[in-house]
Amino acid sequence: DGEPLSPEFLDGSWLLIVFAGNDTTRNSLSGTMRLLTEFADQKEKLIANEDLFPNFVHESIRMVSPVTYMRRTATAEADLGGQTIAEGDKVVMYYAAANRDPSKFPEPNRFDITRANAKEHLAFGHGPHVCLGQRVANMQLDSAYRNILSRFPNIKWTGEQTLAPSNFVHAISSLMVDLGT
Numbered sequence: 001d002g003e004p005l006s007p008e009f010l011d012g013s014w015l016l017i018v019f020a021g022n023d024t025t026r027n028s029l030s031g032t033m034r035l036l037t038e039f040a041d042q043k044e045k046l047i048a049n050e051d052l053f054p055n056f057v058h059e060s061i062r063m064v065s066p067v068t069y070m071r072r073t074a075t076a077e078a079d080l081g082g083q084t085i086a087e088g089d090k091v092v093m094y095y096a097a098a099n100r101d102p103s104k105f106p107e108p109n110r111f112d113i114t115r116a117n118a119k120e121h122l123a124f125g126h127g128p129h130v131c132l133g134q135r136v137a138n139m140q141l142d143s144a145y146r147n148i149l150s151r152f153p154n155i156k157w158t159g160e161q162t163l164a165p166s167n168f169v170h171a172i173s174s175l176m177v178d179l180g181t
Helices: 007-038 040-048 050-063 095-099 134-151
Strands: 069-073 078-080 083-085 090-094 156-163 172-178
Touching: 007 040, 007 050, 007 134, 007 156, 007 172, 040 050, 040 134, 050 134, 090 095
Parallel strands: none
Antiparallel strands: 069 090, 078 083, 156 172
């Protein structure tokens, strides 16, 4: 509309960028370390074939979606699976439920870095509300794990972790690893 953005809008945007661009990636890195330990065969497959890294990142995010849920307000009446959603109703989408839907992802609790449709996860949302930083997050996770696994191919989670209390983010405060050196 040609008007400068308000300080409140800029402050809110900055906080969102810092939170969404830092906290979620950090938690994805930690959650992925657990996956690589629990599914050691997938780690070996990844080390043996670096071409699998992009799909590995998508499958990791599908399995350990850092954001637990997102709430929206319906702007118009809609029908979803026979359920009427009235204008103004609050609608919640749980990412872990969507990303482990067995009708979309066969054997949804199995971590499979060769999963053909791993890229179709909804961890970054969808449509007009999709996360603007998804490509940056994918690049960060790809780069981080290429570097970690090239330096420490025997790295593994020790089983010790501290979860941060949060209803919104799957937050890991600490995750202990053995570098395998």
